[in-house]
Amino acid sequence: MSLEQANLKVALPSSVGPFPIPLRTLMGPGPSDVHPRVLLAMAKPTLGHLDPEFILMMEEIKKLLCYAFQTNNKATFAVSGPGTAGMEMAIVNLVEPGEKVLVGVNGIFGKRMVENVERCGGVAVIYEEPMGQPLNPEKVEGLLKSQSDVRYVAFVHAETSTGVENPAQALCSGAHQYKKMIIMDTVTGLGGVPVLIDEWGVDVAYSGTQKCLGAPPGLSPITFSERAVAHIKARKTKVQSWFLDLNLLMGYWDGAQARTYHHTAPINACYGLHESLVLLAEEGLQKSWARHKTNAKTLEGELTKLGLKYLVQEPYRLPQLHSIHIPSGVEDAKVRKSLLTDWNLEIGGGLGSLAGKIWRLGLMGHGSNAKNIAYCTHALQSCLLK
């Protein structure tokens, strides 16, 4: 029997065709609105992952990421997976079985760090603050003083589950005092608030493309200090993930070596990241930070006028992510559904213990603009008055 007449046991789904995508305004905790230039870059013809032209683009991405992260780290590139893969990459490369990691936890992503530490055989020493509160650098120092066998300090810079900006610089300087290595999650931070990898002395930091960089989700920018790279080279055990093994990956990403195939990079996603980084460079990092801050103040004024209260106290509020208490008597799901279906506007709900209690409003990347603020204020007011 010919292939063409082969009998298929699993039939075609009944209705099949191109999928119409509605045009939303994305003001949740990410993904955020993507600039049309970034979307168009994603549609350019695919290149091979070892094409010299693509390798040139990789080199540009590395340089642009060094600018965004404010680092001279050579091992600065994009993990071929979402921020969750970036977190796993950071932790499984650094931490060997039995090693202790002090993890600052004040939200869902701090908890996720603990899970990752434990799943690679590390021992997590947990320092916890309630969701919505910042981590306290003095408490971290106190713990480091009493637990001398801790080797790493891990924390989330910009907690996406609450909108808290943890005092990253102070946390780093505390860790340095006790000679610990630092793993920092700045998925929601990069591009929206100062992230100064070299100045703060962070050993590994990772981010995401779909927050303040304003590209679609799918890649995780990451940077390893020279000390971290040396530390990983000197491991006694193999990194448990082949896909995320830094030593193998650098054969593909390191320009100083002859490029060797490791995995097939997500070419078109890299086009999008590149274009989003060009947009950031065109604006300038400081102007991007300033814009996020100015727009945050405007939104804060509008939300306050609506009688809404913030979960997080100043100065720990992230300008790119506003967590507000859902007013009593207001139904979370109903409002968010109305915003989505009547206004094509996405905002975020709460996670974990904050589910049903807060909304999370993002003003990230390209989406941090006057139009989104005015629209969101108007739509929210309309829903609350219903």
Added chain:
Amino acid sequence: MSLEQANLKVALPSSVGPFPIPLRTLMGPGPSDVHPRVLLAMAKPTLGHLDPEFILMMEEIKKLLCYAFQTNNKATFAVSGPGTAGMEMAIVNLVEPGEKVLVGVNGIFGKRMVENVERCGGVAVIYEEPMGQPLNPEKVEGLLKSQSDVRYVAFVHAETSTGVENPAQALCSGAHQYKKMIIMDTVTGLGGVPVLIDEWGVDVAYSGTQKCLGAPPGLSPITFSERAVAHIKARKTKVQSWFLDLNLLMGYWDGAQARTYHHTAPINACYGLHESLVLLAEEGLQKSWARHKTNAKTLEGELTKLGLKYLVQEPYRLPQLHSIHIPSGVEDAKVRKSLLTDWNLEIGGGLGSLAGKIWRLGLMGHGSNAKNIAYCTHALQSCLLK
């Protein structure tokens, strides 16, 4: 000092701007030429990863993948990473520390399976054939007979490093005879040659988007049998990867549950995969297989006329990937460079022990067409006559 006047220690790279992408013809081992409809789908506006419309699309992707894989497995979806992540997902979910996996190795990707088994604490029992030769089901059965403590059989269906199609159905029936679970890599197989997951009784199979599905790289379609899902639920140890833990992921992908956030899916890459699966459905699976086969015969005729010899003997040649010996006296790098720069045509070189010895010509997905065959033949002839 205001944010806008902040002093940056790492300056902007000197030349920054949109990156011009050359238009290549991709006839290597993947990525393959992407259909314009797929590229355009990637440029549609980003949706939130929990948007009801995106969830509808996820459901369609699952159904279309079930058709492509010829399976009724509920746990059929796309891993948010390249095929390498799909391989790791398959292995780290199934295999627990100390368990034995018989791995059939006749190329680079079989070797990579061994690495993955070992990195999650499994014990790889290696059955090896030379690169370019197929795996022999009788030898597998012989090994299973003598090694009763083997729990899984893992092999690559379509070996991308050599162009060998391993006898998947016979390998599966041998494994079933000894009641082993089966892990199958069909990164280069899906859509190009019959892949009959339910009929063959495969427990876990994974693929890639950038081969015979003709989408850009970045996602790994995967399918788990009900037996595999139950097996994973009954694990004694946690899956070492949080990112790739099936039990956690199904909270996001399983339509029967309330969707819970696990990670942010690469939305626009999913648009591309969806459109590529719609294209496959419009053509029909059998017609796609038949087209790959017919075009392979045409290319084979042309290459034979040029005096080129195949690495792989029939009936083990993949129609979507042709490995040919580089004629003696011909310089590998020079020809491939000329094809790329003078003809904008990418073909693949050899990997591992075949580096410098073979070329790999892909006719995959949308790229398996008369125009590519004629162009590649013409360009190759021109380079060889130089």
